[in-house]
Amino acid sequence: MKRLLLVTMLVVLVAGGLLFAGGAKEKEREIAVVPQQLGNVVFLPAEEGMKAAGKDLGVKVLWEAPPKAEAQLQVEVMEGLIERGVAGIAISCNHPDALQGVINRAVAAGIVVTTFDADSPLSDRAFFAGTNNYQAGYISGQEMLRLYKDSNKARIRVALLEGIPGAFDIESRKRGFKDAIAGSNIEVVYEGACDDDVDKSVIIVEDYTRANPNIDAWFMAGGWPYIVQPGAMPEYTKWKQADPVNHKVVTLDVFPSSEAFFDLGLIDSAIDQDFYQMGYLSVKNILNILDGKPVEGLEDIENELDDGSIIMVPSIDTGTKIVLLENYKDYFKD
Amino acid sequence: MVDQREQTVVEKGSNFLKKWGLSVIRSNSFRIFIVMVIMCVAMWLVSPPFRTANNLLSVAKNFSTYAIAGIGVTLVIITGGIDLSIGSIFGLTGVIATMAFVKFNIPAVPAVLIGLIAGGLLGLINGVFIVKFNLPPFIATLGMLSIARSIAYIITKGYPVVGLSKGILFLGQGEILKIPTPIWLMVVIAIIFSIFLNKTITGRRIYALGGNEEATKISGINTDRLKLLVYSVGGVLYAFSGIITASKLGVGQPTAGNGYELDAIAAVVIGGASLTGGAGTIAGTIIGAAIMGILRNALVLLSIRSHWQQFVIGWVILIAVILDQMRVAKK
Incomplete structure (x- = not known):
């Protein structure tokens, strides 16, 4: 009886798998945004920007965050996204060196990877969006x-x-x-x-x-x-x-x-x-790269590494706003 | 005749006081209390800002939330269990109560009650997993740690709950007789649970359960029901601690309490409870939480970089446990 049940389950699984494979449509393009940590309020505007870009540009966006701000947990999230076969990833790196390997593996797998907020300057990512x-x-x-x-x-x-x-x-x-x-x-x-x-x-x-x-x-x-x-x-x-x-x-x-x-x-x-722009422009320009279009607002900006050496980083500068006692009312009105 | 009678009464009274005094001095809580006093005296001498009433009240206010959560986990640890879901229940219930107050316009008292009930239910679920599905407490509460935190993120979408107003803020920011409300709450809860553990049959049974579960079962006590009670009460106290913290800060955060389980358990261990069960007191837990609060305050007042905080607390935990082992070996 047990054997019969087992064989039936196997047949159903194999048949289902074949049907699914045969009937599968071309996979919808997905772009994932990976902040440093789930629940960190700093990243909430980036999530809003990502969603707005997804809606405006008609692309499926995913917000995939590690539960803690740890590089190893981010590596695991990235590996999951590589397996999932997403088209693009924008990541704010918990540590530039610790994320370099997995970013390069994702790029080698054909995924467009960019960084925002916190860069991994020696990795193969396409560009950095944000303010250093x-x-x-x-x-x-x-x-x-x-x-x-x-x-x-x-x-x-x-x-x-x-x-x-x-x-x-x-x-x-x-x-x-x-x-x-x-x-x-x-x-x-x-x-x-x-x-x-x-x-x-x-x-x-x-x-x-x-x-x-x-x-x-x-x-x-x-x-x-x-x-x-x-x-x-x-x-x-x-x-x-x-x-x-x-x-x-x-x-x-x-x-x-x-x-x-x-x-x-x-x-x-x-x-x-401007975290909103970091989220929005990351998704928009990943899509541009996927569609063979140029990245908007890209410029090479100097970046100092830990050892003091200077490298040029392909960047989208989302700028900073200095909010003062004199202008804060205008800022919050916006 | 009357003089003789009076003398007997006086003798009896002094004998009682002597016995009580000796039992206090011999207790583990007293040793920890001495450690705390030494720390306070040292800080009193080296740091003038430590001496201000304002600072001492602030220290007590800050450690009171750890102490309240610590009382909850003291009950659990006395039974020989452990609860890793403290921080997550703390965060989730803080969010539930503040959402009830802000988003659903429920008055402060029922909103707090909703949070407390949620904490009790989450604790009960921990208990059910342990009792009915025979999961080790470590595993059951580890699961709850993730589940509760996740629910907090789901219901808030990661956003803090803001807009708390007077009613609910009294719990964390109010004062009674110029003493912050959280301190009063800690004292009241400590008294209630000291009486519960030492003067009620259920309290005695909780110690018995941790001392020898099999013997307790054989003596006809329903140990499953005791465990369900202990984990549920623990959940209520973690929730209370979380709601007080949300009120103190004026915001309900889904990330609140991340890692608090270790602080609360550390307070209990420093306070002399045994992780193998059967031993632990409410007074010890309060003193343990106070020691951690004083340490944190001291490191800031002495301008010592926070990097050293965990280092110092780690050593305090180790020394507390080593001293306890030495005491047990001596006995």
């Missing part, structure tokens, strides 16, 4: 210099908030920030890591500010504390509002929830990277 993290950090440093250009203080002490220690994108931002302020009277005196955890980021900022009310400035290498309501940060609010002229805050990332912080004068300058 080092550059974003550098712009943040320039903003800090600008905010203190009229200050006659001999030494400006900055506390720095980072995410997961050693994360490549955040390290690049920190390096850019420190390079920009190098040689000035601005000095980073504290670095606290919140492990990408919003609750921990609030605890670190609150504890450090309470213990060091004379700190001059904060540089947030990511916008974790601005996902919460200002009411969750009474010490920080007290510190900033006590001396808005001398206490300054520069942060990367702008979220809808950042507006409440601007309303209270709790952020001086926020560097916004």
Whole structure:
């Protein structure tokens, strides 16, 4: 009886498989976008951009994210997409070297691979869309210099908030920030890591500010504390509002929830990277490559590698917006 | 005659106090408490900002959520089980309660209750997998870790739940007699569960179950029902912790609580509970959570880079367990 059941199941499976294979239509083109981590709010506009491009251009788009911001998990997602036979992949790399091998394997398999937000410059990817993290950090440093250009203080002490220690994108931002302020009277005196955890980021900022009310400035290498309501940060609010002229805050990332912080004068300058365009233009230009059309807005931009050497990166610069107390209302209106 | 009677009463009273004092001093919680006091004194001496009432209240407020989740997993660990789904239930229920409040306009109290019920149900499902399908707790709760986190992403589409207003914010941002609400909640929950574990038959049976499951079964106690109860109560407490955190931050995040299971379990272990079951106290867990909170605060106040945080906490866990092993060997 069992044998009969087994044989029947096999026959059904084989027949079904043959029917499916015979009747299969030409596979619909799919373009996958792979952020660094599921649930990271920074990437949500990129998902919206990807979906809008999919709708506008009539192509199926997939949002495939690893549950944690780890390069190995991203490699596994990429391998799955190669097996699935997608036509294109846009990826924000958790680490440039760790992703290089799998990107090259995908390209060798005939998939158009591009990077956005965080590049893998030595891989075979077609182009990079976004603003270089080092550059974003550098712009943040320039903003800090600008905010203190009229200050006659001999030494400006900055506390720095980072995410997961050693994360490549955040390290690049920190390096850019420190390079920009190098040689000035601005000095980073504290670095606290919140492990990408919003609750921990609030605890670190609150504890450090309470213990060091004379700190001059904060540089947030990511916008974790601005996902919460200002009411969750009474010490920080007290510190900033006590001396808005001398206490300054520069942060990367702008979220809808950042507006409440601007309303209270709790952020001086926020560097916004256009994640929506990263998602939209990645899908659009992957499709252009697949259709034999040129990539729009492509230019070679200098990029500094870890060893200090400079390479030219084929890039679509999605630009940065500097959101200030003076212009934030216009930004959020848009 | 009256004098003699009075003397006897006084003697009896002093004997009771002596016995009680000795039992407190000999308890594992007391040793951990001494460690905490030493840490506080050291910080008191080296860091003036540590001494401020504001800072101490902030430390207590911050560790109270770990402590509440820790009380839940203390019950589980006393039975000899483990729960890896703490962080995911914490995140999912925080999102459920805030969504109920913001998106469905349900008033604060019922919205919180919905979150707590969801936590209880998720805990019950853990229990059912363990009891009815004989899954090891590690595996059952590992599965729930993924499932609950995934549901949080699905229902929010990855977006944080914003727009919390006064009613629900009181839970995390409010104060009673100038002491933050989360601290009051931690104290009340700690008292309730201390009484539950030490003064009720069910509490005693939970210890018995962890000490020797077979013997407990043979003595006619329904161990399956006890496990279902413990995992469900655990779920409710993780949920409460998650909802308080969402209220404290003013946002429900699907990513909240990622990795909290390790912090909560670490608090329980530092507090003297045995991972093999049968031992552990609520007071120990509160002190364990406090030690972790003080450590985190100390590293920030002393401007030590966060990279060292896990290193220090790792050593504290190891030393706590080694001391406990030494105590057991001595006995």
